[in-house]
Amino acid sequence: GAGVSQSPRYKVAKRGQDVALRCDPISGHVSLFWYQQALGQGPEFLTYFQNEAQLDKSGLPSDRFFAERPEGSVSTLKIQRTQQEDSAVYLCASSPSPGGKETQYFGPGTRLLVL
């Protein structure tokens, strides 16, 4: 079946521009996570949704980062006034249920380069 998809796969932005990154989770998956992966590092948690509720946004690095999942399926990560340090791969993951031990399924990521 279809996995997690993300778009765009690559994004180049000028410093100060706003960007929006999309995640389509596996259909029916309740939990959705966003991670940020800097070059040479492991992914780091940004935020977590259970259906449409954003239950944890403790990993968002600044108030320029905003995420939403209004209908409990597709999610968008928005970065306002992008800075060079925002350059990274942004990964989305979904899992079937919030409390189960089922794995998280990851998308291919969006590679963001801020010039």
Place this chain on the structure above:
Amino acid sequence: DAKTTQPPSMDCAEGRAANLPCNHSTISGNEYVYWYRQIHSQGPQYIIHGLKNNETNEMASLIITEDRKSSTLILPHATLRDTAVYYCIVSPNSGYALNFGKGTSLLVTP
């Protein structure tokens, strides 16, 4: 900070078993050990997980010590396509954010 410790890199000859160690001395009783891997330019991929018993699936085997303070991921017959960064993660379940750390970069050589 990651709750696991892994060697930064390892090499393995193609066709041989790759044994990737992980220390998790502060693991709690309700935490599972998860292994993911990330092939270059792809998202992380789940491999296997376990609580206290050894586990095996079509990809790998997971050996957890009796005190649960360490584990070893075994790829029984490594291929070139197994070249990736391997992450050992402890978590109560998949509903929690995964704390990846830096992982082990495994290079499988011909």
